[in-house]
Amino acid sequence: MPQADNKNPKNTLPRLLTDDDVKTLEAFNEGYQGYFWKMLDYLNKFVAKGVEEGRFTEKQAQEDIELALWFGYAYNNLDIYPAYYRTLVQMKPSEKNAHGCGAWYYRYSVALMYCGKLNAARQYAEQAVTEDPSYPWGWLQAAKLRYHFGDKDGAQAAIAKGLELEPDNYEFLTLRKEISLGYTLEQLEYHWIGPEEDKRLHEGLDQDADDKQRAIAGIVTDHENLARIKALFKFQGWDADAPFCHGIVTFNQFQLQMLFRMNEAALSKLDYNWLKKQRDTIAMHYVQRPCGSGICQLVFIGINLDYSIDLVYYDLETEKHYEISTPKNGDLSSEAILSMDFADETIDRNRLN
Secondary structure, three states: OOOOOOOOOOOOOOOOOOHHHHHHHHHOEEOOEEOHHHHHHHHHHHHHHHHHOOOOOHHHHHHOHHHHHHHHHHHHHHOOHHHHHHHHHHHHHHHHHOOOOHHHHHHHHHHHHHOOOHHHHHHHHHHHHHHOOOOHHHHHHHHHHHHHOOOHHHHHHHHHHHHHHOOOOHHHHHHHHHHHOOOOHHHHOOOOOOHHHHHHHHOOOOOOHHHHHHHHOOOOOOHHHHHHHHHHHOOEEEEOOOOOEEEEEEEOOEEEEEEEOOOHHHHOOOOHHHHHHHHHHHHHHHOEEEEOOEEEEEEEEEEOOOOOEEEEEEEOOOOEEEEEEOOOOOOOOOHHHHOOOOOOOOOOHHHHO
16 A cells, blocks of 8 residues: 555645654555554544543544545555455545545555455545545556556556556556466465565565455456356355355254355355355254253354354253354364364354354
8 A cells, every 4th residue: 555645636625634643554564564443443432432421523534635545544554354444434424525636545455455345445436546646646546457457558558657656666567467468366466565575475475465355356356256156155145245245044944144255256266165164064063062951053154364263052941152262274074173062151242243
């Protein structure tokens, strides 16, 4: 994510953030890295305190362009799907005040892209370069999405414009090279901004590489594999991308909720054979298990991007919920999981959401 240029030069509304607030927020950013959770904590506390003291209303805070830019910057830099989704929710009310602000449209486009909404992402990227042609990163985003949708000449033109604004920039030069090599959009996104950080990523030395891959998985949908997965589980009441995917499934005549903590694009990248194996194992061994006062009924299955699984059971006698969770890259057919006992404590019902 480029630098935190979060002030809209064409904004004529009274500022909510002070110069001191901005200095504090900027201090959380350290070049190619930053303390983005702390940045969000500061922003949330700033809004809560301002509303409590009557300096502005919650609606004014939601529609404030400068606050929206900071929230979008922080959430996008967390580089995880739920945070990108949160960017869309947080920034949307301020769109009516975003005229002339390329950074706003750029950040919103990035979040849309990582939420798998590529047509809308392209529209907002084009809006970024229309609203503010001098904002270079709008051209970067427009180039990627033009290329993805088959407009290679338009992508190269956007890169050329970006290099006029940011000569010899690493991101633009890398994008030009990889487009010429026919990379996919998701391959184009497997980068960090800083050259040294990016080198470590591609040499396999970055501890966050797996998280990066999981975030990228939410961009492009494999429609064929998604259809196979949906047919495998025969979902009822399917609800997608809000922010997660969930539906009702039937195991041995028992209906229960199944949640994938990801969007449909990421779901479509899950290994079909692994999912089929887990489905068959659940039907054979996990629909009912000894726990609590007797036999507990499986009521919830949660599948995570790291291939970990959460199974939640309900004890009708005690009206309590219990949970079994696998580690990442888990397999419910393993002896260790099959013989796992329930934890003594019950779980928070909010874990079912």
